[in-house]
Amino acid sequence: MPSADPPPEPDDRPHPSGPRAAGGRRERAAVLCGLAGWVPPRIVTNDELSQRLDTSDEWIRTRTGIGQRHFVEPGQATSDLAVEAGRRALESAGIAQVDALVVATTTPDRSCPATAPLVAHRLGLTGAAAFDVSAVCTGFVYGLASAAGLITAGVATRVLLIGADTYSAIVDPDDRTNAIIFGDGAGAVVLRAGHSEEPGAIGHFDLGSDGAGEELIIVAAGGSRQRSTPGEVSRADRHFAMQGKAVYRHAITRMSASARASLTAADWKVDEVDHFVPHQANQRILRAVADDLGLPPERCVSNVESVGNTGAASIPLALADAAARKVIEPGDRVLLTAFGGGLTWGSCLLSWPTLAPRTPSAPTTVTPVSAPAEEGGPHAS
Numbered sequence: 001m002p003s004a005d006p007p008p009e010p011d012d013r014p015h016p017s018g019p020r021a022a023g024g025r026r027e028r029a030a031v032l033c034g035l036a037g038w039v040p041p042r043i044v045t046n047d048e049l050s051q052r053l054d055t056s057d058e059w060i061r062t063r064t065g066i067g068q069r070h071f072v073e074p075g076q077a078t079s080d081l082a083v084e085a086g087r088r089a090l091e092s093a094g095i096a097q098v099d100a101l102v103v104a105t106t107t108p109d110r111s112c113p114a115t116a117p118l119v120a121h122r123l124g125l126t127g128a129a130a131f132d133v134s135a136v137c138t139g140f141v142y143g144l145a146s147a148a149g150l151i152t153a154g155v156a157t158r159v160l161l162i163g164a165d166t167y168s169a170i171v172d173p174d175d176r177t178n179a180i181i182f183g184d185g186a187g188a189v190v191l192r193a194g195h196s197e198e199p200g201a202i203g204h205f206d207l208g209s210d211g212a213g214e215e216l217i218i219v220a221a222g223g224s225r226q227r228s229t230p231g232e233v234s235r236a237d238r239h240f241a242m243q244g245k246a247v248y249r250h251a252i253t254r255m256s257a258s259a260r261a262s263l264t265a266a267d268w269k270v271d272e273v274d275h276f277v278p279h280q281a282n283q284r285i286l287r288a289v290a291d292d293l294g295l296p297p298e299r300c301v302s303n304v305e306s307v308g309n310t311g312a313a314s315i316p317l318a319l320a321d322a323a324a325r326k327v328i329e330p331g332d333r334v335l336l337t338a339f340g341g342g343l344t345w346g347s348c349l350l351s352w353p354t355l356a357p358r359t360p361s362a363p364t365t366v367t368p369v370s371a372p373a374e375e376g377g378p379h380a381s
């Protein structure tokens, strides 16, 4: 059921990123109108990890650019993060109800049911459609496409999209390669119905997948293929596993190609992008993709140093940080690109609207990508 909120304000400023009909005719489009991020208060520094793992702050910073991450407290789950971010995004948009809620996550509270209906209930979104999107670290961009599709199809007028992940629940704390990379967090946006030529209109999606890479990022057990029979599932199969070197190379290739596809579809030149906001996988990946696209480092938004890789939460967390600090300002042209397990990837574009973003509870720092990129992928062993 469409909400009873007033229709969107008309905005006649020219806007180049929304989907356009032939002849430049305006079309119904999904427009960004609310934004928030939230990370749990508990900070886990590299030094803390180094006390129980055979690693060091220097190794982690050099290989990933990560300085710290946030973890939930025992007993907290993805819906708890999602509710915090979702509530703040609704406040940012100045609305109390939406027609639909989409939660992008790899770490749902349970295998069944989806997490979104519970989050909708806890946010008081009475009767809203609610479902999860599962596309690992590309989840937020896939979720944006899903949410925008609900609006452009006329199914919904306002949609809340939350990217939320609790990687501390699926990463083996004794796995030094993955335990250093991932953190917990949530980021959320509100989209409303508007038109394709106004600031905030989201468009020119490029989405793709390659299931041949299923095993590169995987939690092997717990689904219908390999069931979690007590005593029969190894510790490794119960936890998140990643083939780091292969993922590193795929991430750079796929993100660069996807970003280019969106830019080509919108007829934007790379140097017209004011801010590139990629999935915050790892600082070297971000730098390598920016280099590949020909984007100066200062146009690449990165907060991976402060929050690590937060999966589906990473792009909205980076956006909320950057917008709150006025790194991204109204009218700026923004390119979003993600890559994740599946394999999956995706990109889209928007021109930044006037927003009142809500920032994470603990301050994070937005820094331009500065770490040097190594040629040919990660550290050659």
Ligand code: UT7
Binding pocket: 054, 055, 056, 059, 060, 063, 064, 137, 176, 177, 180, 242, 243, 244, 245, 247, 248, 251, 281, 282, 285, 309, 339, 340, 341, 378, 379, 380, 381
């Ligand atoms: O959303 C997608 C997100 N995925 C990613 O961003 C991951 C992409 N991959 C990477 O960023 C890198 O592959 C990693 C950071 C995960 C690993 O870096 P690498 O340069 O590929 O390291 P490696 O796995 O090849 O390991 C090199 C060495 C090994 O030791 P030996 O065999 O050379 O003696 C590892 O055992 O580094 C060792 N190592 C570590 N040493 C200290 C692996 N993890 C650690 C660690 N601390 N945490």
